[in-house]
Amino acid sequence: MRDMVEFVTSSLSNTGVIVSFQSLPTGMIPPNQYITFLEYFSDADLEAADEEITTERLIQANVxxxxxxxxxVNAVRKTLEQAGFERISEYDAPYTDGDSHFNKVLRFRFIDEY
Structure with a gap:
């Protein structure tokens, strides 16, 4: 099974912006553009003889x-699809007064093998 933090971080490293698991490091001033991500769901995808063969992992990337x-956004989509992810949805998160950045949410599915 893959280390998804390392896999997603290394996959998105060619975008030229900071890529961080869940949030920017404490005290860091947010750059003009950056990416955060998290795994929001994981479950058995295929089982045989009561053993998990593949795992469905759902990842959210926030631009x-x-x-x-x-x-x-296009670079994130293309890069993760080339790494084996399947895009399942994306949407603009609502911008509210006081926010410093706009936020695009992209969700992907990845089938991980043991």
Whole structure:
């Protein structure tokens, strides 16, 4: 089974922006654009003789930007799909007064083998 933090971080390292698991490090000033991610669901995908053969893992990537993030969103989508992820949804998170960045949420499915 893969270390998803390492796998997603290394997969997205070519985007040219900071990639961080769940949040930016404490005390870090948010750059103009960055990516956070988390695994929000994991469950057996295929079992045989009461043993898990593959695991379905659902990952959420959040693209944060002070401006237009279309290019970065496309890069995240393409990069994760090339790494074996299947995009299952994406949406713009609501922007509220006081927020410093816009947020695009992308959700992906990955089948992990033991």
């Amino acid at each position: 944060w930007s002070k401006g237009n993030y279309s290019t970065l």
